Amino acid sequence: xxxxxxxxxxxxxxxxxxxxxxxxxxxxxxxxxxxxxxxxxxxxxxxxxxxxxxxxxxxxxxxxxxxxxxxxxxxxxxxxxxxxxxxxxxxxxxxxxxxxxxxxxxxxxxxxxxxxxxxxxxxxxxxxxxxxxxxxxxxxxxxxxxxxxxxxxxxxxxxxxxxxxxxxxxxxxxxxxxxxxxxxxxxxxxxxxxxxxxxxxxxxxxxxxxxxxxxxxxxxxxxxxxxxxxxxxxxxxxxxxxxxxxxxxxxxxxxxxxxxxxxxxxxxxxxxxxxxxxxxxxxxxxxxxxxxxxxxxxxxxxxxxxxxx
Ligand code: RIB
Ligand code: CA
Numbered sequence: 001x002x003x004x005x006x007x008x009x010x011x012x013x014x015x016x017x018x019x020x021x022x023x024x025x026x027x028x029x030x031x032x033x034x035x036x037x038x039x040x041x042x043x044x045x046x047x048x049x050x051x052x053x054x055x056x057x058x059x060x061x062x063x064x065x066x067x068x069x070x071x072x073x074x075x076x077x078x079x080x081x082x083x084x085x086x087x088x089x090x091x092x093x094x095x096x097x098x099x100x101x102x103x104x105x106x107x108x109x110x111x112x113x114x115x116x117x118x119x120x121x122x123x124x125x126x127x128x129x130x131x132x133x134x135x136x137x138x139x140x141x142x143x144x145x146x147x148x149x150x151x152x153x154x155x156x157x158x159x160x161x162x163x164x165x166x167x168x169x170x171x172x173x174x175x176x177x178x179x180x181x182x183x184x185x186x187x188x189x190x191x192x193x194x195x196x197x198x199x200x201x202x203x204x205x206x207x208x209x210x211x212x213x214x215x216x217x218x219x220x221x222x223x224x225x226x227x228x229x230x231x232x233x234x235x236x237x238x239x240x241x242x243x244x245x246x247x248x249x250x251x252x253x254x255x256x257x258x259x260x261x262x263x264x265x266x267x268x269x270x271x272x273x274x275x276x277x278x279x280x281x282x283x284x285x286x287x288x289x290x291x292x293x294x295x296x297x298x299x300x301x302x303x304x305x306x307x308x309x
Contacts, residue, residue: 003028004143004245005116007109009064009102010238011037011123012047013080014087014221018214018301019122019148019238020048024057025304026246030109030117032061033102037123037167038076039084041066044123047085049093054210055308061095064102064127068168076163079224087220088213106131110141117141118245121175122148122238124164129171132178144181148241150258150271151187152288156229161269162187165260169269173260176271176286184258185241185289186271189251193240193294194233195222199302210308236301240289243297250297255285 006027010016011034023029032052034044045063052061067073080086098105106127110117119142121128128145132138149164149172157163165172176182195218203215222234244251257274261267273288 004118005030005113006118006120007031007033007106008120009033009035009106009123009127010048011035011039011044012051012085013038013044013123013238014085014217014234015236015238016122017047017051017085017217018236018305019120019242020051021055021210021308022239022301022304023120023242024055025307026242029057029059030113031059031105033064033105033127034061035064035102035123035127036066036068036073037164038080040075043084045097046093047083049095049097050090053093053095054090054213060098060105062100062102062105063097065130068124068126069129069170074157074167079221079228081220085217088216090213102127103131103134107135107138110138114141116143118143119145120241121145122241124167125149125171125175126168129174132174139179142180144183145175146183146185146241147175148185148190148238150184152256152271152273152275153188155270156187158269160261160264160267162271165271166269169260169262173262176258176260179284181284183241183244183253183287183289185251189289189292190235190237190240192233193292193297194235195298196233199298202302203305206306208306208309211305214305236298239301240292240297243300247300250293250300251289252291253287254290255281256288257281257283258286258288
């Protein structure tokens, strides 16, 4: 069975790191683009290149925007550390980004793989929003957009907003309003879907190089999740946007109309998810993840990571 074609737009980020390694194993990964988000664009790019080299993943990487469409840049150094990927000093990457902007690379990849390309957006959505504005044909060229972002019930960076949406609400409003089929995997599912101490120990006990590096990284990330969110697991937000293409049964979805709040004083960046049902469906519904088999999902991810050398 041919693997689905995938492009990942990301802001590595510890959970992005796991998503990149998972995506490269289960999809035909055509490329990676980087954005501001968990850390600076420069850190996202360096981290992504270093992770691709760690996994021996030879795909093009194009750098994107360093700031949101509107407003100040936000980061998550309190969760991911100053480098954006604290916990293990990866060797500096030997490769560089390609000589094209992420926006142009997304458009060119969608044009080349019309109707086949899944676009995974697992950071702030600035690159994808600008690509949709610059090339309206993307709306028909893309097979689907799978988003890690938002939530139907409460945020993480504010009481109302999830981090990826909060970083660039105007961009998210463009993406959720673009008409491409969207799968939204938000905090409702990803908060409690993560690695615990036993998962980290399993990675470390394998004696495999990549698994050992991920164990170091996730140990740091889990300590921060405990300190900042009093969470018992290291939430693997981003890979949850990819796993349904490998095993649809691991995530249950509901149809929702999703609108992004851009003006609220206390609610800017909130995703307002309307699940009231058919008579309110004014536009094609988003597939909103509402439940996950978290243990089986994480086991699937750990098994994949253990496949690396
Ligand atoms: O809120 C979680 C999201 O914000 C994840 O994508 C994480 O990597 C950060 O970007
Ligand atoms: Ca991310």
